[in-house]
Amino acid sequence: MACIDELNPEILLRGASFAECRATVEKRCREVYYVDPGYAIFDTHIIGVPPIAVGVEDTFIVFPFTKPCYGTYLIRVPGGEEVERLRKKGKTGRKP
């Protein structure tokens, strides 16, 4: 499995709140899924206030990535097989 850092993530938001991340994913991504805290993308378990919005943009996925010292980033990385897994395991329907 790939480490998030090795995927050369594009940082869309820096030092964002979990609410800002959710709103941004819902606004910019046509395909949005909701996962619970602890859901793993590559080798990273996602942290956040549920429901956590994760977006799909073609072959990329957009999701919040939290580190204790740096807060939460909203990042965009090549999704690979994680896209299909997300489509199967994520929930749909919350997006306004």
Added chain:
Amino acid sequence: MTTQAHKNESALLVFGCPEVPVQAAIGLYLAGRLGEGGYDVLSAGNPSVLVLLRVSDWKKRYIRRTIDLDRCIGEVAEGKRDAGLCVVFAHNDAGISYAASMRYLLPDSRLIVVVFGRNAEELAAQIEFPCEKVVEKAVHNPGKLKKGIDEVFGWRASTS
């Protein structure tokens, strides 16, 4: 609320970034008192905070077992690790995210969120999940935060 642990009950302390000084003092205090009360205490944090705690407590009187935070979250999410008591330290938005995650991952545990730092009240207002809260604008002086901890654990009479 009693602080005497049931037999083999475990306590998980989830530390945030160590940039706010009171966290280390309160963490050492809490780990020591919970250990004394019979809890098997596990401290989770990033490498910086764990090294800070280990250096401060080089004889391991208070901080005994430690685990990398990401690994801990993974193990809890995969059902490999549990805790009857979970205390999350939060002085920024990330801390609240970790607390919310622990609430979801450990639904039956007693969850206490210790909110501190200059924006403690604003951060505490973001907590919309069931938990007990200790909220104090403490940055350098842990005195008031300790009082809050003592109150929530019922230690006040014995330490003030």
